[in-house]
Amino acid sequence: MAFDISRRFMLAGGFGASATLAAGCSAASTATGQQAAFPPQTTPSGNALLGPNPDIAQLSRNENPYGPSESALKMIEYAGKKGAYYAGEANLVLAQLIAERHGVSPEQIAITTGSGEALSAIALIYGPKGPIVAPRLFWDTTALYAANLGMATIDRVPLTPDMKTDLAAIEAKVTESTGLVQLCNPNNPTGLVAPADEMKATVKRLAAKTTVLVDEAYMELADDPDGNTCIDLVKEGHDVIIARTFSKIYGMAGIRVGYTISSPEIAAKIRSTAMSWISGVGLAAAIGCYNDTAFLDYSKAKIVEARDMVATTCDALGMEFLPSQTNFMYFKSGLPANDLHEKLAARNIEIRGQYMDYADWSRVSMGKIEDVERFCKALPTVV
Missing domain, CATH: 3.40.640.10 (Type I PLP-dependent aspartate aminotransferase-like (Major domain))
Structure with missing residues (x-):
């Protein structure tokens, strides 16, 4: 069932939460002097009360979209x-x-x-x-x-x-x-x-x-x-x-x-x-x-499949990347991380922006296979 996120909800709840999070990021930056600016959270829109809208490839938060089991x-x-x-x-x-x-x-x-x-x-x-x-x-x-x-x-x-x-x-x-x-x-x-x-x-x-x-x-x-x-x-x-x-x-x-x-x-x-x-x-x-080994094996296999796709894409494009053993990959696209974030966001593909002063490195999470495919196809068009 789809949920309509109304303007009233955005102003009363969603926007406030986003503003609070953005303020928290700013406070962290001030407190440490080391956290670089991160692209701000956007306000809720569309039909998704929880999780991304259907047209968004959410590859920024290290979630496992194959769960819960x-x-x-x-x-x-x-x-x-x-x-x-x-x-x-x-x-x-x-x-x-x-x-x-x-x-x-x-x-x-x-x-x-x-x-x-x-x-x-x-x-x-x-x-x-x-x-x-x-x-x-x-x-x-x-x-x-x-x-x-x-x-x-x-x-x-x-x-x-x-x-x-x-x-x-x-x-x-x-x-x-x-x-x-x-x-x-x-x-x-x-x-x-x-x-x-x-x-x-x-x-x-x-x-x-x-x-x-x-x-x-x-x-x-x-x-x-x-x-x-x-x-x-x-x-x-x-x-x-x-x-x-x-x-x-x-x-x-x-x-x-x-x-x-x-x-x-x-x-x-x-x-x-x-x-x-x-x-x-x-x-x-x-x-x-907790002991559902069949689901755990399935999740890991899908994550590794997606990770291999990203590695293959980075290899083909001559991009440096780190050999991840997680559900995300850290790589150098040749663009500043926040610029790549913005270019992909314009295509409804969400990846992580810059960490601290590591402006050259971007992080992409392993989401659904079809969303990772969108990322892999879009990457050579934006760099």
């Missing part, structure tokens, strides 16, 4: 009929499922409204203790949340010349007074996975000095998730927090469920700092699809 949708329907009630024990059921898969106890799991809430809570917990040391480029929204409240500073370490996270330089920067080390693996927006042996050895040494947060939002999309994850370091007792989400491979970005794996003590701190409760709908959906 049927297993999640069945539980969403059930939960909707139980919407009069608080979620109750569903939180414990999901924690048990996650714990069983990873060989930890349910007390080590903190479930939040998307991993973003957990990451924000962690920034509030550790930011006052000292600087958050992180790569120059990483998913920094949640660290900026604490920074914009005056509760954290971010000490950014430059990437290597080939755009990798410089683990050695990060290790050299960390001292006993560091509040937190925050890493994103695979990294966003580069899409790169750190070499497993180097990553785990470095994190282990860092955790002897301070708490290390590894944001693994895209780990299920990596070529070897089990070999690259740092969850084993938590199980070994190191001062490490792993963050995961249902927003990516599970295709539930709008349903908002995420979790962390850490020591029971840290998990308790995260739960006590989180600002809200998970909805029964979110918990039920997550329970329904």
Whole structure:
């Protein structure tokens, strides 16, 4: 069913939300002095209440349009009929499922409204203790949340010349007074996975000095998730927090469920700092699809198919791109990122604009195959 987004809605709700987001981006820029301008959010238009309008190829937000799975949708329907009630024990059921898969106890799991809430809570917990040391480029929204409240500073370490996270330089920067080390693996927006042996050895040494947060939002999309994850370091007792989400491979970005794996003590701190409760709908959906391997395999296959299409297109055009293990790709088109964003937007194709001062690099997400095809066909016509 289509929904008519009226002018009244745009002015009263949609436009206000967009203006607030734009203001938030501006505040982040002012607070850090490092965030470059990003093309502003547009007001709602057309018939889509949720998600993009049918004529828009939305390739800017790292969503997985193949979700939610049927297993999640069945539980969403059930939960909707139980919407009069608080979620109750569903939180414990999901924690048990996650714990069983990873060989930890349910007390080590903190479930939040998307991993973003957990990451924000962690920034509030550790930011006052000292600087958050992180790569120059990483998913920094949640660290900026604490920074914009005056509760954290971010000490950014430059990437290597080939755009990798410089683990050695990060290790050299960390001292006993560091509040937190925050890493994103695979990294966003580069899409790169750190070499497993180097990553785990470095994190282990860092955790002897301070708490290390590894944001693994895209780990299920990596070529070897089990070999690259740092969850084993938590199980070994190191001062490490792993963050995961249902927003990516599970295709539930709008349903908002995420979790962390850490020591029971840290998990308790995260739960006590989180600002809200998970909805029964979110918990039920997550329970329904968590072990749906058929859907996960299908999602990953479609994302890899789209990624190969983009790589082939960039190769044919002689464009530099990074070997992504995520559902997005970082590439150089030869145009400034914001110019490419505008040219594609004129063709109803949405990609991400400029990150910080990396004006030459653009990020495109892997959406529906037909939308990725539109991008691949349009790219040579605009550069």
